[in-house]
Amino acid sequence: MLELQVKGKNAKEASYKLMNISTQIKNDALKKIAENLEIHSSEIIEKNKLDIQNSIDKGIGQQMIDRLMLNEDRIKSIAEGVRQIADLEDPVGEVLSMKKRPNGLLIGQKRVPLGVIGIIYESRPNVTVDAASLCLKSSNAVMLRGSGDAINSNKELVKIMKMSLAAVGINEGAIELVEDTSRETATAFMKLNEYLDVLIPRGGAGLIKTALANSTVPVIQTGTGNCHVYVDEYADLDMAYNILINAKTSRTSVCNACESLLVHKNTKDKFLAEAVKR
Numbered sequence: 001m002l003e004l005q006v007k008g009k010n011a012k013e014a015s016y017k018l019m020n021i022s023t024q025i026k027n028d029a030l031k032k033i034a035e036n037l038e039i040h041s042s043e044i045i046e047k048n049k050l051d052i053q054n055s056i057d058k059g060i061g062q063q064m065i066d067r068l069m070l071n072e073d074r075i076k077s078i079a080e081g082v083r084q085i086a087d088l089e090d091p092v093g094e095v096l097s098m099k100k101r102p103n104g105l106l107i108g109q110k111r112v113p114l115g116v117i118g119i120i121y122e123s124r125p126n127v128t129v130d131a132a133s134l135c136l137k138s139s140n141a142v143m144l145r146g147s148g149d150a151i152n153s154n155k156e157l158v159k160i161m162k163m164s165l166a167a168v169g170i171n172e173g174a175i176e177l178v179e180d181t182s183r184e185t186a187t188a189f190m191k192l193n194e195y196l197d198v199l200i201p202r203g204g205a206g207l208i209k210t211a212l213a214n215s216t217v218p219v220i221q222t223g224t225g226n227c228h229v230y231v232d233e234y235a236d237l238d239m240a241y242n243i244l245i246n247a248k249t250s251r252t253s254v255c256n257a258c259e260s261l262l263v264h265k266n267t268k269d270k271f272l273a274e275a276v277k278r
Contacts, residue, residue, distance in 0.1 A: 001188045003180055007143060008195030010173030011116045015141035017171050019113050023090040025168055030086035030133055032164040034079040037129065040160050041075045047156040048125065055123075055149055066253040068123050068150055078126050085133045092139045113139040115197035118189060120211060122203040123149035128157045131202070132175045136165075141174045143196065145189050148181035155179065190215040226259050231271055233264040240271065241278055 037044070048070040055065050091111050098108035117140050121127045128144055135142035146154045158177040165172050178189060190199060190211060198218050201211035205224045212219055229247050231240045247258035263271050 001185060004178065004185065004188055004192055007173075007176040007178065008116070008192050010171075011141040011143050011176045012195045014171035014173035015113070015115045018136075018139045018141055018174055021139065021170065023092075025170065026090070026136055026139070027086045028168045029136060029165055029170050030082050032167050033129070033133065033161050034082040034086070036160050036164050037075055037079045037082070037157075040156075041072055044075060044153065044156050044160070045070055045072070047152040050152040051123075051125075051150050060149070063253040064123060064149070066251070068125065068153070070125060070153060074126065078129050081126075081130060082133045085137050088137060090137070116141045116143060116195055118143045118145070118192065118196040118199040118217065120145045120186065120189070120199070120201045120203070120207065121147070122207065123147035125150045125153040125157060127202060128154045128177075129161065132158075132161055136170075136174060141176075143176045143178060143189070143192075145178040145186060146181070151179065151181055187214050190217060193217055225255055227256055228260045228262050229258050230262045231264060231267065233266040235264075235267070237267070237271055237274070241275060244275060245278060 048068070051068055052065055055068060092113060094111045096109040096111065098106055100106055117135050119127075119131045119135075119142060121131070121144075123146070125146070128146055128150075131144060132142050144154070144158070154177055158175060161175050162172040165174055178185060189196075191214070193216055196217045198220055199211060199215050200220045200222065201208045202222060208221060208224065212221065227247075229240075229244050231237075231244075244258065244261065251257065261275075
């Protein structure tokens with residue numbers, strides 16, 4: 001597991017320097033990332049095509065391929081998301097509370113970076129950029145371990161982000177990608193106490209359960225999600241039908257597609273009969 005040791009060491013060293021960089025430099029880096037993503041979109045798409053073809057060859061379903069796919073519009077959307085992160089207030093250094101004790105001692109709460117954040121996620125390459133950008137904004141280094149399905153896309157995205165960091169003088173180790181996508185390496189990654197300060201599994205119930213069972217690093221447990229549409233007894237039913245169909249079918253592969261329908265008992269018979277037809 002030499003790769004983990006080398007990249008873990010790089011990330012840890014970068015994290016010490018990140019704690020002291022200015023908001024302006026972080027924002028400059030984020031804007032440079034967004035700019036370079038758009039400039040190099042053709043290279044990203046070419047690498048992404050390799051991942052898509054590999055997935056097709058494996059017989060992976062169309063929904064998962066849609067999650068994996070990048071095109072000009074999606075890359076522009078990712079870049080815009082990075083610019084929005086740059087525009088956010090810097091959380092580092094914010095004082096949340098301060099109290100003066102009878103002896104004159106001031107005790108307060110202040111936001112500080114965590115250090116090195118490990119993130120394990122599934123085959124959505126946009127997460128690679130989203131996660132790295134949020135970590136950078138909060139002055140944390142990040143080690144990313146994405147799905148093997150998206151490895152070519154992720155390598156290209158991380159290469160572009162590292163190039164952007166270097167352009168503004170930030171240690172490139174602030175964003176590291178674990179390129180070995182084997183289960184053995186994933187398990188070893190969860191036990192990288194020497195370098196990781198916290199682990200975030202971002203994905204389905206299986207991934208979260210595995211991380212909780214195997215990790216010796218503190219884990220921030222996320223929910224698996226269950227997106228509802230609720231139809232009240234006083235709802236405009238025509239509008240409700242349109243919302244329901246759009247919520248479920250406009251793009252079934254995304255994590256905010258509708259998963260559960262909840263209907264008020266006083267309108268359920270009328271609404272459900274027509275909903276099933278539609």
